[in-house]
Amino acid sequence: xxxxxxxxxLPARVTGATPAPSxxxxxxxxxxxxxxxxxxxxxxxxxxxxxxxxxxxxxxxEQDAKATQTVMEPRxxxxxxxxxxxxxxxxxxxxxxxxxxxxxxVLKARAYAEAAEARAKPVARPxxxxx
Numbered sequence: 001x002x003x004x005x006x007x008x009x010l011p012a013r014v015t016g017a018t019p020a021p022s023x024x025x026x027x028x029x030x031x032x033x034x035x036x037x038x039x040x041x042x043x044x045x046x047x048x049x050x051x052x053x054x055x056x057x058x059x060x061x062e063q064d065a066k067a068t069q070t071v072m073e074p075r076x077x078x079x080x081x082x083x084x085x086x087x088x089x090x091x092x093x094x095x096x097x098x099x100x101x102x103x104x105x106v107l108k109a110r111a112y113a114e115a116a117e118a119r120a121k122p123v124a125r126p127x128x129x130x131x
Contacts, residue, residue, distance in 0.1 A: 072098055081111035 072089040079086050084107065089099040 079107050079111075082107055082114065084110065 071092070073092045075088045075090055077086050077088065078084070084102065086107070087099075087101045088097050090096065091098050
């Protein structure tokens with residue numbers, strides 16, 4: 001449709017035009033089943049330790065000695081700067097801290113933040129001195 005100064009002009013009708021042929025409709029096929037996405041195995045990879053295998057591994061004296069060496073000693077202490085409870089696992093052979101919660105960096109950040117807050121607070125004076 002177009003608009004002229006005289007009014008609206010309807011489009012001319014084309015005779016003999018046929019619509020384009022459409023392809024036949026194909027049936028929809030179900031997709032193939034998917035394999036499991038992830039499988040998590042949390043058991044030991046040692047085949048002798050698997051109870052489903054029917055054999056149970058018996059530890060030797062060397063394995064017992066290694067197992068007793070790797071047992072960590074838990075400690076709970078109070079951090080002096082932040083007054084927070086700190087959990088540590090210490091290697092009994094070397095005395096090194098293996099695991100600490102909260103992390104030492106977090107404890108230092110807390111201590112720094114508390115010190116900055118204490119410096120920012122105005123000092124309360126019980127009375128003013130005037131001359």
